[in-house]
Structure formats: C-alpha cells, structure tokens
Amino acid sequence: MTPPTPGDLDIDARYACAKALALEAAQLGMDFYRRREALAVEHKGSDRQDVVSIADKRIEDFIRARLAERFPEDGFLGEESGSADLQARCVWVIDPIDGTACFVNGLHTWCVSVGLLVDGQPHVGAIADPNHDELFHGCRGRGAFVNDTPLAVSAATHVCEGLTGAGTFHPRGKEHFIPFLQKLLGEGGMFIRNGSGALMTAYVAAGRLIGYYETQLKSWDCLAGLVLVEEAGGRVNDFFRNDGLLHGNPYLVAAPGVYRQLAQLIGPSLDG
Ligand code: 2AM
Ligand code: CA
Numbered sequence: 001m002t003p004p005t006p007g008d009l010d011i012d013a014r015y016a017c018a019k020a021l022a023l024e025a026a027q028l029g030m031d032f033y034r035r036r037e038a039l040a041v042e043h044k045g046s047d048r049q050d051v052v053s054i055a056d057k058r059i060e061d062f063i064r065a066r067l068a069e070r071f072p073e074d075g076f077l078g079e080e081s082g083s084a085d086l087q088a089r090c091v092w093v094i095d096p097i098d099g100t101a102c103f104v105n106g107l108h109t110w111c112v113s114v115g116l117l118v119d120g121q122p123h124v125g126a127i128a129d130p131n132h133d134e135l136f137h138g139c140r141g142r143g144a145f146v147n148d149t150p151l152a153v154s155a156a157t158h159v160c161e162g163l164t165g166a167g168t169f170h171p172r173g174k175e176h177f178i179p180f181l182q183k184l185l186g187e188g189g190m191f192i193r194n195g196s197g198a199l200m201t202a203y204v205a206a207g208r209l210i211g212y213y214e215t216q217l218k219s220w221d222c223l224a225g226l227v228l229v230e231e232a233g234g235r236v237n238d239f240f241r242n243d244g245l246l247h248g249n250p251y252l253v254a255a256p257g258v259y260r261q262l263a264q265l266i267g268p269s270l271d272g
Contacts, residue, residue: 006118006140009090014071015139018114018126018224021066023135025059025112026128029097032058033110041104047170053104056080059096059112067092077245079220086245091117093245095220098127099196108132113198115223117245125224127202136202136228144205144231153234154207157257160188164262165200165212167193176215176250176269183265197251201225204253205232211254211262215269218248226253235259238271 032055044050060080075085077093097103099110108131116124127136138144144151156162168177184191197217203209205228226236237252250270254262263270
C-alpha cells in the first residue's frame with residue numbers, strides 16, 4: 001500500500017481557514033486589547049513574568065470551536081486548553097495570543113498564531129498582527145507572504161550585517177542567554193527582543209531580522225512561523241526532537257548565511 005501524502009487531504013481548505021481564523025481571532029484580540037485595563041491577569045506557576053488573561057482563554061476557545069466544527073477529524077494542541085487527537089494526520093497547533101506579557105502591558109507586539117502539522121511536519125502557518133495590519137502566512141511548497149507580498153530571508157553572511165532576535169524566559173533564564181549575547185556583541189552583532197516568538201520568527205522569514213534565538217520555546221509559539229521561515233529560504237534547528245511538540249526546546253531560525261555562526265555562538269545547548 002502506498003503511504004498517505006498531504007495530497008490526500010484538503011490542504012487548500014485548511015490554509016484558507018488558518019488565514020481567516022487568525023484574522024478573525026486577532027480582531028477579537030483587539031476588542032480585548034482596547035479595554036485591557038479591565039482584564040484580570042493571572043500568573044502561571046511560580047514565574048511572575050508568565051501571565052495569562054481571560055482574552056487568551058476566550059480566543060483559544062473561539063479558535064478551537066471553529067476548528068472542531070470545520071475539521072472534526074483533526075487534532076488540536078493549544079497553549080491554554082491542552083491537546084486532543086494528536087495521532088490525527090492533521091493537528092492544529094495554536095497560540096491565541098503570543099506575546100501575552102506585551103498584550104497586558106499595552107505593547108503592540110502580540111499576535112495570534114495558527115499552525116498546522118500534517119503527518120508530523122509543519123505545513124501551514126498564519127500569524128496575524130492586528131496592530132500593524134500584517135498577516136504572515138505560508139504553506140509548504142507554495143511560499144510565504146506578508147499580506148500579498150512574498151517573503152525572503154536576509155542575504156546576510158555575518159551577524160554584524162543585521163539584527164538578531166533573542167529571547168529567554170526564567171525557567172531557562174540567564175545561563176543559556178547572557179553568554180550568547182556577549183559573544184554576539186563581540187562579533188559586532190546586535191539583538192532585539194519584542195516578547196513574541198511568533199512575530200520574531202515571521203520577521204526572520206521577512207528578512208527584517210537575520211536570525212532569532214530563544215533559550216526555550218513552546219511549539220505553539222513557533223509552529224506557524226517554522227513554515228514561513230522554511231518557505232522563505234531560511235534554516236531551522238531540530239526543534240521537534242525529544243518530544244519538542246509537547247515540551248518545547250531551544251530554538252534557532254536564521255538566514256542560511258548566518259545560521260552556522262549563530263549556532264556556534266549558542267553552543268551545544270541548542271541541539272544537545
Ligand atoms: P507567550 O507570550 O505566548 O507566553 C518571548 O520571549 C516568548 O517566550 C513568547 O513567545 C512567549 O509566549 C514565550 N514564553 C512565555 N513564557 C514561556 C515559558 N515559560 N517557557 C517558554 N516560552 C515562554
Ligand atoms: Ca500565548
């Protein structure tokens with residue numbers, strides 16, 4: 001028997017749905033964002049910087065219900081409500097608000113991220129940034145775009161030629177981060193952190209950043225963006241090893257001309 005291929009599935013319908021859903025969820029996010037002073041904010045676990053609001057939960061419920069209605073046979077993994085049917089050929093991996101700390105503090109760098117795994121591979125991604133009217137989207141084999149403009153990664157061949165995204169969170173904190181920054185600066189590079197892993201990944205696909213390193217990221221923060229980076233000609237690390245889908249991993253995406261240099265500056269913790 002021949003193995004199943006993505007061609008057996010209705011990828012067109014899922015790609016269209018990912019884009020429409022990300023845009024609609026982002027408008028819902030804007031409704032909450034405009035009255036964010038009234039939102040109750042909770043802290044996740046012991047990390048005081050890790051926050052969640054009712055907006056995150058409501059938007060995820062909205063996306064999950066829509067997907068269940070439209071593609072009842074598909075699996076689901078979301079930041080706020082957990083997983084279902086992960087053995088399905090199509091698994092949606094979504095973050096209702098990526099950049100929640102920015103969202104609750106009135107910083108405009110947050111987005112809705114809708115990704116789709118097909119047979120275990122990132123296949124479709126849609127990242128909606130309503131503050132800047134940008135929808136980043138892509139589908140395996142069909143390219144990546146911001147709105148209607150095709151994306152291509154940077155042509156940089158040394159880290160001194162552009163900006164590198166860098167981020168960390170307390171559980172993996174300083175030890176995997178400060179040495180990297182020191183070495184990056186030592187090479188004449190420069191870093192930026194905007195608080196949204198999905199947006200920084202989209203910016204690598206768009207050539208705005210030459211690369212992006214995060215000491216530890218969750219799959220819902222990056223899955224949609226991984227499709228965009230690969231379709232835009234970039235390189236990505238082995239993020240899915242050791243159950244990365246469920247537990248996360250260190251994360252690097254970059255233009256091909258600087259990937260190796262950044263990986264060396266990070267050291268063995270990247271894919272170790
Ligand atoms: P979030 O806004 O959805 O929480 C910023 O550096 C990135 O780290 C964001 O994409 C943010 O996602 C993510 N992040 C927040 N808390 C995290 C944690 N405890 N572990 C890993 N990533 C986290
Ligand atoms: Ca989130």
